[in-house]
Amino acid sequence: MTIEMMITLGLLLLHLILSLISYFLIKTNKVNLPLYYMVFAVALPFVGILFLMVATGDQAKNAKGLVGTEEEEGQVAVAFEDDYSSNAQEDLSDLISLEDALLLKEAATSRKLLLDIIGQGPEEFLDLLYLARLSDDTEVVHYATTVIAELSRQYDLQMMDLEKDYLANPEDPRLLGDYCHLLKDYLGKNLVTEQVAQLTREEYAGLLAKMVEQEPSLENYIALIENDLELKRYKEVEKNLTLAKEQWPRNEKIWLLQLDYYYQMKKGEKIGELVKSIKEENIYISAENRALVEFWS
CATH class of the missing domain: 4.10.860 (DNA Excision Repair, Uvrb; Chain A)
Known part of the structure; x- marks a missing residue:
């Protein structure tokens, strides 16, 4: 039993x-x-x-429901896939960056991330917006182009206001400094064509020269030399490098700007001499720039 x-x-x-x-x-x-x-x-x-x-009876009903017909099984599978895709789409933007979404050609995710960027401060994500303009999805391209155009318009309005204030008070060092900082930021964003950028840099160079006259600081000299290198005004670069090196003979940035100057002028011998001087005089070079100096040595 x-x-x-x-x-x-x-x-x-x-x-x-x-x-x-x-x-x-x-x-x-x-x-x-x-x-x-x-x-x-x-x-x-x-x-x-x-x-x-x-x-x-319930067990029999459940068993029948589990077996089902092929049509019913297909409907369930489709419903599951749709639901999964919907949930995955919602969570996908939390898992990947905009750059990854663009490279993977995830148009819907790219659109969502672009909208998020607009709300978070698009000026910090300009490189991604430029990348988005190359997308195959027309809506993504439209979003990115619209945001870039709006940023450019805002900068134009700010520069117009500052230029007006500066022309009314050209001896005000605060206005001159604000105007120079805005132009530097504007040029760094690459929002304009090469021709417009050239004209803007020429205006920026004149303002920087005035900044150096009013306040011959290391920061102002570096900004002036960097801008003159972009404009290929090599006589001005050489003159200001000499003046800056006399005041800050051991400053890393001045030595690296001189290295860039010799490179643009294709003076290989001067580069070798400069790198040798850096080592002999024990000029401090930060880790991020050490590889550059070692390359030229």
């Missing part, structure tokens, strides 16, 4: 005993109930059978 059968017989015996006790209690008026209430005590096994039938 199995344990399941033993348990079943035990429960059946217990049921019979409890039924007899119930009958005895009602018959002897120990419990003040009519005799027909015995049906609740006796009929419990029938209720159990009904529960078994219902449970069996």
Whole structure:
């Protein structure tokens, strides 16, 4: 005899005993109930059978649902894929950068990330906006082009206001400094064509020269020399490098600007002499620029 059968017989015996006790209690008026209430005590096994039938029917229904037809299986699969794609699309922007989305040609994700960038300060993501303009998706290109154009317009408005204030007060060093900083930032963003950039740099050079006259600081000299190198005004570069080196003979940036000057002038011998001087005079070169000096040595 199995344990399941033993348990079943035990429960059946217990049921019979409890039924007899119930009958005895009602018959002897120990419990003040009519005799027909015995049906609740006796009929419990029938209720159990009904529960078994219902449970069996549910299992059969579930089994049928699991098997289904091919059409139903296809519909479920499509629904799952759509739901997964929707959720994945929502989470994808949290997992990849705009650059990755553009390279992977994820147009929808690129659009979402572009909108996020617009709200976070697009001027900090200009390189990505320029990359987005090369996208195959016309909407991504439109977003990026619109943002770049708006940034350029805002800079134009700021420069017009500052230029107006500066022309009204040309001797105000604060206005001159603000105007120079704005032009430097504007040129660094590459928002204009080469021709416009050239004209802007020429204007910037004149303002920087005035800045150096008013305040001959290392920062102003470096900005002036860097801008003259961009304009290929090599006589001005050589003159200002000499003046700057006299005041800051051991400054790393001055030595590196001189190295850049010799490179642009294609003076290989001068480069070799300069690198040798850097080592002999123990000029401090930061880790990020050390590889450059080692390359030329």
